[in-house]
Structure formats: structure tokens, C-alpha cells
Amino acid sequence: MSPQDVTVVALLADPDAPTDIAQRMARGLSARLAERSGQGQRFDVKVVSEPFTAGTEDPRTLMRRILDRGSVEDWDIIVALTDLPLHSHGHRLVVDLSHEHGLALLSLPSLGGLRLQTRARRAVEEAVLGLVGPQDTGAEERPRSQRQPRPLAVRLTPIHPGQVGEEETADLRYVVSGPRGYLRVLAGMVRANRPWRLVPGLSKALAAALATGAIATVNSTVWSLAEALSTPRLLIAMVGSVALMIGWLIVDAQLWHRSAEGSPEARQRARLYNTSTVLTVGIGVLVCYVGLMLINVVWALFILNDQVFASMTREPLDATDYWTLSWFVASTATVGGALGSGLESDEAIRAAAYSKREQERRQMAKAPEGHSTGHPDHPARGGLPRAHRR
Numbered sequence: 001m002s003p004q005d006v007t008v009v010a011l012l013a014d015p016d017a018p019t020d021i022a023q024r025m026a027r028g029l030s031a032r033l034a035e036r037s038g039q040g041q042r043f044d045v046k047v048v049s050e051p052f053t054a055g056t057e058d059p060r061t062l063m064r065r066i067l068d069r070g071s072v073e074d075w076d077i078i079v080a081l082t083d084l085p086l087h088s089h090g091h092r093l094v095v096d097l098s099h100e101h102g103l104a105l106l107s108l109p110s111l112g113g114l115r116l117q118t119r120a121r122r123a124v125e126e127a128v129l130g131l132v133g134p135q136d137t138g139a140e141e142r143p144r145s146q147r148q149p150r151p152l153a154v155r156l157t158p159i160h161p162g163q164v165g166e167e168e169t170a171d172l173r174y175v176v177s178g179p180r181g182y183l184r185v186l187a188g189m190v191r192a193n194r195p196w197r198l199v200p201g202l203s204k205a206l207a208a209a210l211a212t213g214a215i216a217t218v219n220s221t222v223w224s225l226a227e228a229l230s231t232p233r234l235l236i237a238m239v240g241s242v243a244l245m246i247g248w249l250i251v252d253a254q255l256w257h258r259s260a261e262g263s264p265e266a267r268q269r270a271r272l273y274n275t276s277t278v279l280t281v282g283i284g285v286l287v288c289y290v291g292l293m294l295i296n297v298v299w300a301l302f303i304l305n306d307q308v309f310a311s312m313t314r315e316p317l318d319a320t321d322y323w324t325l326s327w328f329v330a331s332t333a334t335v336g337g338a339l340g341s342g343l344e345s346d347e348a349i350r351a352a353a354y355s356k357r358e359q360e361r362r363q364m365a366k367a368p369e370g371h372s373t374g375h376p377d378h379p380a381r382g383g384l385p386r387a388h389r390r
Contacts, residue, residue: 005041005042006042006043006044007033007041007042007043007044007076007077007132008043008044008046008074008075008076008077009029009030009033009043009044009045009046009075009076009077009078009079009128010045010046010047010048010070010073010075010077010078010079011025011026011045011046011047011048011079011081011124012048012050012052012066012069012078012079012080012081013047013048013049013050013080013081013082014049014050014051014052014053014081014082014083014084015049015050015051016083017083017108017192017194018081018082018083018108019047019049021081021108021116021117021120022047022049022081023047024117025117025120025121025124026045026046026047029043029045029121029124029125030042030043030044030045032121032125033045033125033128033129036125036129037129037132041132043128046075050069052065052066052069052080052082053082053084057084057085057086057087059086059087059088059093059096059105059168059170060165060168060169060170062080062082062086062105063096063098063103063105063168063169063170064169066078066080066103066105067098067101067103067169070101070102070103075102076102077102077103077104077128077131077132078102078103078104079104079106079124079127079128080103080104080105080106081106081108081120081124082105082106082107082108083108083109083192084107084109085107085109085110085185085188085189085269085272086105086107086110087265087269088162088163088173088175089162089163089165090264090265090268091162091163091175091176091177092107092110092175092176092177092181092182092185093105093107093110093162093173093174093175094106094107094110094111094123094159094174094175094176095107095110095123095127095173095174096168096169096170096172096173097127097130097131097170097171097172097173097174098131098169098170098171098172099130099131099171099172100171101169102131103131103169103170104124104127104128104131105170106120106123106124106127108120108188108192109185109188109189109191109192110159110175110176110181110184110185110188111123111184111188112184112185112187112188112191113184113187113188113190113191114187116188116191130172159174159175159176159181160174160175160176160177161173161174161175162174162175182272185272186272186275186276186279189272189273189276189280190276190279190280190283193276193280195279195280195281195282195283195284195287196283196284196287197284198280198281198283198284198285198287198288199284199287199288199291202284202288202337204340205288205337205338205340206288206337206340207340208336208337208339208340209288209292209333209334209336209337209340210292210295210333211336212332212333212335212336212337213292213295213296213299213329213330213332213333213336214299216329216332216333217296217299217300217303217304217325217326217329218303218304220312220313222325222328222329222332223309223312223313223325224312224313225328226321226324226325226327226328226329227313227315227321227324229324229328234324234327234328234331237328237331238289238327238330238331240331241289241330241331241332241334241335241338242282242285242286242289242334244334244335244338245285245288245334245335245337245338246278246281246282246285248338249281249285249338250277250278250281255277255281256274256277257270257273257274257277258270285334288334288337289330289334292329292330292333292334292337293326293327293330294326296325296326296329296330296333297322297323297326300322300325300326300329301322304317304322309321
């Protein structure tokens with residue numbers, strides 16, 4: 001315990017999104033913990049931004065790193081936050097807890113993609129209150145085997161206790177399993193990738209798409225095609241153009257994950273990573289598609305003349321024609337954007353499609369043997385980079 005009976009809680013967060021979540025959480029966390037503890041305790045919450053997952057995604061190694069990191073500080077409790085999906089014994093990890101050392105490792109994707117800030121705050125609160133052990137309250141310490149799980153599993157279903165090895169630092173683990181757990185982790189991974197960032201990240205592809213759309217909107221042949229196409233065909237054109245854009249980005253930028261291991265768990269992780277990639281890129285492309293369609297509507301309203309349109313198509317120009325033409329032109333422009341995306345560098349596309357931790361994980365997976373950034377049991381030389389206190 002730190003001086004004056006104040007429990008120092010360190011939120012050790014990976015850079016980027018986990019740090020942002022930790023900083024927002026820390027603003028009122030001390031007061032909430034003091035209120036919920038009900039024992040007159042005081043808490044001092046600190047946020048430390050540090051890439052503690054560099055070179056590994058093995059929970060056992062990460063817990064040892066967190067333990068080593070805390071040994072040189074005056075922290076009573078450490079809660080580490082990462083946006084990497086972690087796995088243990090074939091299950092997707094939510095949180096590892098070590099009551100003996102006052103440590104917690106929280107994998108944010110396992111909390112899902114909705115209300116992440118609220119769920120993360122709730123999970124951190126439950127973890128901290130569970131780690132404030134009998135040594136802080138004056139009660140008699142109970143053996144580790146007799147510890148009762150905190151309400152974390154009940155309040156964040158379908159989370160439930162998982163298997164913990166005898167030699168692990170953690171003494172309590174929560175995991176998610178089953179279809180609901182898979183979908184929750186998948187949604188969390190997509191949210192961590194922040195697919196909306198794909199739009200500004202594909203500047204050259206968007207420029208090509210906008211140019212294609214601007215030209216197509218004033219082309220009389222396109223007018224006639226748009227008038228002749230039925231709604232099912234327009235849907236097929238939309239789906240085809242979006243699928244082409246998604247496929248091109250994934251193939252051209254080499255976003256598809258191939259596992260070097262042949263174990264069922266490795267194949268399961270690869271399927272999870274690839275599904276999140278398809279969803280991330282798909283959402284980003286759909287946002288681009290809707291944006292192109294709206295821009296095309298505005299452009300058509302400005303540039304089209306009803307008399308010229310009627311003379312070419314033999315149909316009067318009405319509101320439906322504006323939307324039909326813009327819909328068809330958006331599909332055509334998306335194909336042009338797919339070709340324009342070839343001008344983007346692979347690094348730019350990866351930076352737009354993935355979170356910072358996910359980029360580093362994939363770089364590590366592709367690194368030649370002997371040149372990797374670290375090993376699950378032997379982190380890179382020099383240990384963790386210098387912390388950035390916020």
C-alpha cells in the first residue's frame with residue numbers, strides 16, 4: 001500500500017485506442033472506486049501509455065512483463081489494456097487476474113464493439129475491486145483456491161471463468177466461448193481497427209472514384225443504361241463493385257493472414273483475423289460507396305438539364321432518375337476507385353485498415369526467423385520501450 005492508505009492504480013495501456021480509452025476512464029475512476037469499495041479507501045489512478053505487447057501476444061508472457069514493469073514502480077494494482085485479441089487454451093481471453101501480485105490483463109476486443117468505453121470501465125472497476133485484497137482491508141487472507149470470482153462473469157455474459165495453468169502468473173481467468181463469444185470478439189476487433197479511417201486513408205482511390213463519377217454523370221450512354229436497369233440489376237452492380245473493391249484492397253495490399261502454424265488453434269486465429277479484415281475493409285468501402293452516391297446526387301442536381309436528359313433518354317427527368325443515376329454511377333465509380341487504389345502504397349492501406357497493435361502483430365508474423373521483434377518467451381532485447389506518461 002502506498003503512503004497515507006491510498007491505493008495507486010496504474011492503467012498500463014497500449015498506444016492509440018487503448019490509451020484513449022484509459023485516459024477517458026481515468027477522469028472519474030478514482031471517485032467511482034472509492035464509492036464502490038465502501039471501506040473508506042482512496043484511489044489514485046495513473047495512465048501509462050506503453051507498447052507492452054510488443055513482440056508477443058502470449059498471455060503468460062504479457063503477465064510476466066506486467067509484473068516486471070510494476071516491480072520498479074510504487075503501484076499497488078496494475079490493469080493492462082490492449083486492443084489485441086488474446087487466446088488461451090483454445091478460448092478467447094477477456095481478462096487475466098493475479099490476486100497475489102495485483103495484476104490484470106484486459107483484452108478490449110473481447111468486450112465487443114458496442115458501448116466499449118462503458119464495458120471497459122465496468123471491467124476495470126470489477127478487476128480493481130477484486131484485486132484490492134485482504135491485505136488492504138485488514139481481513140484474514142484466504143487461500144488462492146478459495147477465492148470467489150467477482151461479478152464480472154455475471155454482468156458481462158457470455159464471459160465465464162477459464163482454465164489457468166499451475167505455473168502461470170494469473171490465478172483467475174475469464175474467457176468467452178461459443179458463437180456469441182466469437183461474434184463479440186469479432187465485433188471488438190473490427191471496432192479496434194476503426195474501419196471509418198479507411199476513407200481518408202485511400203485518398204488516391206477516392207480521387208479516381210470521384211473523377212470516374214463526375215465523368216459518368218454527364219455521359220448520355222450512362223443515362224440510358226441507368227434508365228434501362230431494373231432495381232435487382234442495380235443491386236447486383238452495387239454488390240459486385242463493392243466486392244471487387246474489397247477483394248482488390250485485400251489482395252493488392254496483402255491483408256490476408258496466413259498462419260505459419262498448422263495447429264487447429266492457429267487456424268482458428270487465422271480465420272478470426274481474416275474475417276475481421278474482410279469486415280473492416282467492407283465497412284470502409286461501404287462508407288465510401290454511400291459517400292460517392294451522395295456526392296453524385298449533388299453533382300447531378302447541379303449539372304443535369306432536364307431538356308437534354310429527356311431528349312437523350314426520351315424520359316422526363318424526375319427525382320427517381322437522380323437517385324437511379326447516382327446509384328449506378330456510384331457502382332461505376334467504385335470500380336474506378338478499385339483501380340485507383342493500386343496507386344496507394346501497401347503501408348498506407350494497412351495503416352488505414354488496421355489498428356497500430358494489429359499492424360505490429362502482422363509485421364512480426366511476416367518477419368523472417370531470427371529477425372522478429374520478439375518471442376513469446378523471450379521479448380526483444382532492451383525490454384519494453386520507455387513509457388509515455390499521460
